[in-house]
Amino acid sequence: MWSCPPTVLRVPHQIGQAIEEVNSNNQELLRKYRRELQLRKKCHNELVRLKGNIRVIARVRPVTKEDGEGPEATNAVTFDPDDDSIIHLLHKGKPVSFELDKVFSPRASQQDVFQEVQALITSCIDGFNVCIFAYGQTGAGKTYTMEGTPENPGINQRALQLLFSEVQEKASDWEFTITVSAAEIYNEALRDLLGQEPQEKLEIRLCPDGSGQLYVPGLTEFRVQSVDDINKVFEFGHTNRTTEFTNLNEHSSRSHALLIVTGHVPFRNSKLTYLLQDSLSGDSKTLMVVQVSPVEKNTSETLYSLKFAERVRSVELGPGARRAELGSWSSQEHLEVGGWHRPAGGTSRSGAGGRVWEG
Numbered sequence: 310m311w312s313c314p315p316t317v318l319r320v321p322h323q324i325g326q327a328i329e330e331v332n333s334n335n336q337e338l339l340r341k342y343r344r345e346l347q348l349r350k351k352c353h354n355e356l357v358r359l360k361g362n363i364r365v366i367a368r369v370r371p372v373t374k375e376d377g378e379g380p381e382a383t384n385a386v387t388f389d390p391d392d393d394s395i396i397h398l399l400h401k402g403k404p405v406s407f408e409l410d411k412v413f414s415p416r417a418s419q420q421d422v423f424q425e426v427q428a429l430i431t432s433c434i435d436g437f438n439v440c441i442f443a444y445g446q447t448g449a450g451k452t453y454t455m456e457g458t459p460e461n462p463g464i465n466q467r468a469l470q471l472l473f474s475e476v477q478e479k480a481s482d483w484e485f486t487i488t489v490s491a492a493e494i495y496n497e498a499l500r501d502l503l504g505q506e507p508q509e510k511l512e513i514r515l516c517p518d519g520s521g522q523l524y525v526p527g528l529t530e531f532r533v534q535s536v537d538d539i540n541k542v543f544e545f546g547h548t549n550r551t552t553e554f555t556n557l558n559e560h561s562s563r564s565h566a567l568l569i570v571t572g573h574v575p576f577r578n579s580k581l582t583y584l585l586q587d588s589l590s591g592d593s594k595t596l597m598v599v600q601v602s603p604v605e606k607n608t609s610e611t612l613y614s615l616k617f618a619e620r621v622r623s624v625e626l627g628p629g630a631r632r633a634e635l636g637s638w639s640s641q642e643h644l645e646v647g648g649w650h651r652p653a654g655g656t657s658r659s660g661a662g663g664r665v666w667e668g
């Protein structure tokens with residue numbers, strides 16, 4: 310007969326204790342991990358809320374022939390090689406700097422600018438209302454950025470192409486309809502660019518469903534199935550816009566063009582989205598592109614635009630407050646607007662159309 314030495318007898322007990330300790334450490338780590346995870350999620354949401362609801366970027370156009378020659382046409386805008394959110398302006402011999410979310414120099418391509426916008430279009434498919442607009446003095450490049458040229462299209466075209474390709478990818482799981490409307494606000498009168506009676510003035514009304522959203526009764530909506538369809542709609546809208554006026558400069562300086570795309574998923578497709586429809590429709594994202602002329606003779610206007618852009622960007626109190634800030638524009642400001650949004654809920658399409666104007 311033999312007996313274990315006491316140290317050997319203690320081993321199972323020690324192993325048990327060690328396992329217990331490891332278990333309890335694991336539990337503690339798991340608890341800390343979950344707490345950190347919650348915190349990270351909360352911080353991320355907060356960051357998205359503060360940073361994502363309105364972003365302000367600047368785009369400086371190249372010097373063009375129309376800028377003329379001489380000291381008035383010299384370049385007054387410079388950039389920071391180490392920080393692409395800074396823009397420097399030389400105004401009456403005094404240097405002034407501004408910080409925005411991103412600054413594009415005249416060398417930036419349409420694709421470079423669109424890359425900055427791309428995530429917003431995806432957000433639209435995810436259920437956010439999206440408003441993208443260009444702001445700036447006449448001739449600063451708003452139309453070029455939003456519409457572009459047939460060879461080098463701007464945000465509107467690229468966004469729609471992306472929208473269609475994303476929708477087609479999801480087509481087997483989701484049912485989508487996309488409709489477009491185009492309107493012009495000229496001298497405070499709202500006109501339907503796609504309607505039979507483009508001269509007729511339309512009204513902006515509060516949606517009768519009590520959602521608090523705005524809409525435009527009678528605004529024509531075309532259901533579109535491809536980018537080609539959209540191009541036809543654009544062309545039609547453009548004709549209605551430009552043939553009306555002989556003095557294009559006067560026209561341009563008093564008019565705001567709006568393209569409204571509605572990215573509609575019937576909520577009934579999923580019980581979850583049906584149940585959550587209010588939450589899914591309850592937020593919106595906005596991108597402001599402040600357009601900048603680079604030349605000396607425009608520096609007073611440029612200074613004004615950049616100051617305004619910085620002010621919009623600095624309001625961090627949430628979407629409501631930012632909208633209030635945006636709402637302080639005078640009607641004479643120059644805008645090109647593209648709005649991508651989805652209707653207020655359910656399967657009804659009535660009520661679509663208004664939120665774009667809130668920005």
Ligand SMILES: Nc1ncnc2c1ncn2[C@@H]1O[C@H](COP(=O)(O)OP(=O)(O)OP(=O)(O)O)[C@@H](O)[C@H]1O
Nearest residue numbers: 370371373446447448449450451452453454561643
């Ligand atoms: N990034 C750019 N690259 C090349 N050309 C540009 C760029 N931005 C603007 N331009 C050119 O500058 C001129 C003025 O631009 P645009 O018509 O877009 O200005 P706008 O702000 O829409 O003016 P308005 O308010 O009078 O309608 C146009 O000839 C346009 O092609």
